[in-house]
Amino acid sequence: MSGHQTSAPSRAHSGRSATPSRGLHRSRERHMSEFTVVGHHLAQHENLSLTAIGLATHIQSLPDGSKVGIKDLAAKFPEGEVRVAAALRELEAHGYLERIKERLPSGRIVTRTISYDKPPHLRGQAPPEPSAVDLPPEVPRIEAKPRAPRPQRRPLRAPQPDPQEPDPGPARTAAVDLLIGLRTYDPRLFLSERDIRRLAPAAAEWLARGMAPGDVKRALTAGLPTDPIRHPAALMAHRLTAFLPPELPPRPEPLSGPPAPRRLPLQNCEGCDRAFRAEGPGSCLGCAATAVAA
Incomplete structure (x- = not known):
């Protein structure tokens, strides 16, 4: 009598394990959508850093028109702008990236980045010229030039006070x-x-x-x-x-009245040489009375 088996029979042990006991063991799964094909020439590149290989794989998975500037990539990953810029230079040196600067009709300079799934030198041909769909053909192309290293600027420091000249402080008023x-x-x-x-x-x-x-x-x-x-x-x-008090009112001016009597100037008596007040030179009252009595 035949019976229905619910599970496949187990394989006979041949003395050798089906999976390697050491090294890498891959669990393969076929992707039906949302995948990117990467060549071994990139994934197993001997002269590229792991950062550059990972960055190239990420760029190849992006759609056309995506922003792949240094700041845009550094905002996505924890490596920072310095390591991202170094990885981009590696990819340029090995033919996986080409960055071309072009001038727009407005005068603004933009960078056009071309990502190669397989570098042109591995295909035995020169890299194709970038298409100019969004730029007029008469606009000249500006090749990227290596920038000279910028001199490091020392941070400005506030002038330090002279320790031998202490702060005088507020004026003593x-x-x-x-x-x-x-x-x-x-x-x-x-x-x-x-x-x-x-x-x-x-x-x-x-x-x-x-x-x-x-x-x-x-x-x-x-x-x-x-x-x-x-x-x-x-x-x-x-x-x-x-609590500021109001200002004091101005002092009142003195009231006007009769003019004060004018004092006569001093004169020297012609007889006794004593001083007396009179309009002009002459004799004092004593000498004048003596002269009248005589």
Whole structure:
């Protein structure tokens, strides 16, 4: 009686394993769509780096019109622009890539990249000229020229202060002394030299409006919060602006009245040589009376 077998019979062991015990073992799967054929001349190239071989395989899998600039490729992979640029130069040197610079009618220079699945020298022919479908035929082609290495520029550094010449700090004026002395009223009002430079003009305006330094300190420190002051400079800047007193009115001019009596000039008496006031030279009252009595 014949029976239906659900599985194929196992192979007889011949003493040799069906798969290699060492080295590579490939699990082959035939692709029906979305695949790229790569020749052994590229995949097993002896003079190309693995980065260049992988980059060439990626470029051959891209459709026409894809962007394959250094920045575009470096944005996709972790190698970075330096390694991508080096791999592209390798592919150019071995005939897998050709980069040609052309000028558009607008004057802009673009790079046209040709990828060869098989380099022309392996086919025994010269590389074909690039087609100019999107460029007018009269536009001249500009061959790529090797660029001279750019000199490395040293980063600009801010001038360092001379250690022998210390920072003089803000000029000692009445406004500066006022701001420095705020911490004597409240230790939380400690201001740096930079803050004092910035606040000194506002404090000077208070003094210019007739306020005494002590009155200014009391106005700025009155009613301070009990909580810790995290930004004393910002608090003082606000109070110097918000609490600024008005300008003093101008002094009234004196009222007009009768003119003050004019004082007569001093004269020397012709008789006793004493000084007396009179319109002109002559004798004083004593000498004049003596002369009348005589």
